[in-house]
Amino acid sequence: MDKMDKTIPVTRSSMPDFQEYMKEIRDIWDSKWLTNMGIKHQQFENQLLDYLGVPNVTLFNNGHYALESVLEAYGLMGEVITTPFTFSSTTHAIVRKGLKPVFCDIKFEDCTLDPDKIEALITDRTCAILPVHVYGNPCHIEAIEKLAKKHSLRVIYDAAHAFGVSYKGNGIGCYGDASMFSFHATKVFNTIEGGAVTYKESSLGPILDNVKNFGIKGPETVEYSGGNGKMNEFQAAMGICNLRHVESEIARRKIVSERYVAQLEGIEGIKLTKIKRDVNHNYSYFPVLFDGYKKSRDEVFEELCRNAIMTRKYFYPLTNRLACYKETYRSETTPVATYVADRVLTLPLYADLELEDVDRICGIIKN
Numbered sequence: 001m002d003k004m005d006k007t008i009p010v011t012r013s014s015m016p017d018f019q020e021y022m023k024e025i026r027d028i029w030d031s032k033w034l035t036n037m038g039i040k041h042q043q044f045e046n047q048l049l050d051y052l053g054v055p056n057v058t059l060f061n062n063g064h065y066a067l068e069s070v071l072e073a074y075g076l077m078g079e080v081i082t083t084p085f086t087f088s089s090t091t092h093a094i095v096r097k098g099l100k101p102v103f104c105d106i107k108f109e110d111c112t113l114d115p116d117k118i119e120a121l122i123t124d125r126t127c128a129i130l131p132v133h134v135y136g137n138p139c140h141i142e143a144i145e146k147l148a149k150k151h152s153l154r155v156i157y158d159a160a161h162a163f164g165v166s167y168k169g170n171g172i173g174c175y176g177d178a179s180m181f182s183f184h185a186t187k188v189f190n191t192i193e194g195g196a197v198t199y200k201e202s203s204l205g206p207i208l209d210n211v212k213n214f215g216i217k218g219p220e221t222v223e224y225s226g227g228n229g230k231m232n233e234f235q236a237a238m239g240i241c242n243l244r245h246v247e248s249e250i251a252r253r254k255i256v257s258e259r260y261v262a263q264l265e266g267i268e269g270i271k272l273t274k275i276k277r278d279v280n281h282n283y284s285y286f287p288v289l290f291d292g293y294k295k296s297r298d299e300v301f302e303e304l305c306r307n308a309i310m311t312r313k314y315f316y317p318l319t320n321r322l323a324c325y326k327e328t329y330r331s332e333t334t335p336v337a338t339y340v341a342d343r344v345l346t347l348p349l350y351a352d353l354e355l356e357d358v359d360r361i362c363g364i365i366k367n
């Protein structure tokens with residue numbers, strides 16, 4: 001096939017070797033135990049505790065349900081300070097749990113919640129802060145947690161982008177009260193669909209178990225009106241396989257990212273995010289800001305599209321501009337987020353993206 005005819009997707013799911021997965025699911029066939037916290041589930045959960053370096057973890061069928069579940073498990077009521085520069089899931093989880101999102105602006109440098117703008121939004125109804133480690137960039141953790149302590153607020157991170165990230169030598173899931181990870185097919189690490197909550201206090205575990213399994217405590221005991229958020233054995237088997245390769249996956253993403261940096265760094269009007277000190281990054285996305293460039297973000301998007309190169313305006317629109325929220329919220333209150341959302345584009349990034357494709361993509365951007 002001609003190189004120019006090949007469509008380059010914005011992401012591509014990482015998958016184990018077919019035989020490796022077959023071998024892993026053999027036991028599931030033999031045991032006929034398909035879900036409800038079977039052997040694969042327990043094994044995967046233990047491996048994650050170790051890999052993420054966290055004290056506690058509970059698995060879920062997807063990241064969104066994990067996020068809703070942790071909000072529910074803490075019994076939160078009132079207002080939650082959060083960012084509009086995220087995937088709709090973050091805002092939906094807050095709203096679906098009967099809470100009110102209060103949108104705080106982001107920092108231009110790293111697109112995470114601006115800690116200097118949080119305190120002005122705290123009221124006597126505020127119960128939690130829900131920041132997002134956008135593109136795997138850790139939030140301003142110390143500043144956020146200092147504020148949370150001062151005002152007795154929960155801190156729950158949306159760490160959907162941050163699998164494998166560590167900060168100051170600790171797994172990113174060690175910070176705050178709890179963190180949600182997504183193992184969706186498009187993320188750095190996947191279990192097809194899947195997710196987890198990591199948390200500080202082990203007492204949260206039984207509550208999360210209630211939320212994710214109908215509140216069932218025994219054959220005749222149901223003590224909580226829970227839902228169904230269980231990860232099944234096939235998802236866990238996928239996790240076990242993918243976890244074996246995640247480090248090399250991230251290493252290959254790093255090589256691709258560094259090639260982009262080499263090609264695009266220092267160009268007038270193109271801004272790249274810098275990896276912060278003390279961070280082991282996961283190279284989950286490659287965002288580029290077209291800020292004063294000779295072409296607008298939308299023009300670059302269209303031109304790449306004409307060349308069969310898929311990119312994503314991620315995140316655009318902001319969640320406070322979505323049809324379901326724009327009547328209630330005003331994006332004028334988050335000007336930095338609005339500015340970035342109008343100019344950002346995430347470029348194709350996955351482990352086996354060819355470096356010559358990176359060069360071709362950058363060539364088109366540079367004309």
Ligand SMILES: *Cc1c(COP(=O)(O)O)cnc(C)c1O
Pocket residue numbers: 062063064065086087089090132158160161181182183184193194195
């Ligand atoms: C993917 C994602 C989610 C939702 O996770 P799912 O596993 O797809 O349910 C939530 N927040 C952010 C920022 C995400 O990128």
